[in-house]
Amino acid sequence: MHIPSLKDVVSAEEWQLRCDLAAAYRLVAAYGWSDLVFTHISARIPGPEHHFLINPYGLMFDEITASSLVKVDQDCNKLSDSPFPVNPAGFVIHSAIHAAREDAGCVLHTHSRAGVAVSAQKCGVLPISQQSTFVLGSLAYHDYEGVALRDDEKPRLQADLGRANYLMLRNHGLLTVGRTIADAFLNMYIFEATCRIQLDAQAGGELVYVNPQILTGVATAMKTVTVGQGANLAWPALLRKLDRMDPDYKT
16 A cells, blocks of 8 residues: 655645654554544644644554545545545544644544443542542543534533543543643553553452542642653653554654
8 A cells, every 4th residue: 555655745844743643543553442443543733724634544553654644624524635535423522622622732532442441330430540640630521422423412522521631431432632642642541551450450359549639749740750741751762662663654
């Protein structure tokens, strides 16, 4: 499958965004969070036009490259030539969040086994791990309304998310919001780990809960752990990991 390179066609800023988004898709596949060709990671292209990049529908996440990503508008209409279709239905959730959150440079949604399992638990995320404390500091829930195809669900989705960066879609999966692609990915890494740890812990003995007072200082603690760099601390290392595995995501 040959896709002509867009490196000399789009702006340098858009090309960097394409490389980072393609990397995010490859990393989601590498960490086992993908669901065949389903789910999406969307990234807003800077500028007043409200244009976005999204996956070509039908490609596995480990096939996606910077040049194969499709540019769309707020209604998921294709704005650039591409041999691949896009999935407007899958963009309903993403477009709702991008419209309501100017800080949402990237929205990442998964249907991972652990994420769906915890989303089906009435208790939701439990404060039983260090990872869970980071999630609980900015977590929201949205009840399941069927496959997300209808625009009339958007206001409820936006209201439920509010200013949170972690959203548990009940009976459906996980979603993270980030100012950058790196932020959204790191948030999902922590969210997914939280769910896996919870399921493992529930299979064992009696649970020990984190002191609620600890939750109040999580934001400050996270800044200290990442030496003030947030996701930018881990992102370059993740890109180096990808470069060792298969650098053609940058094509």
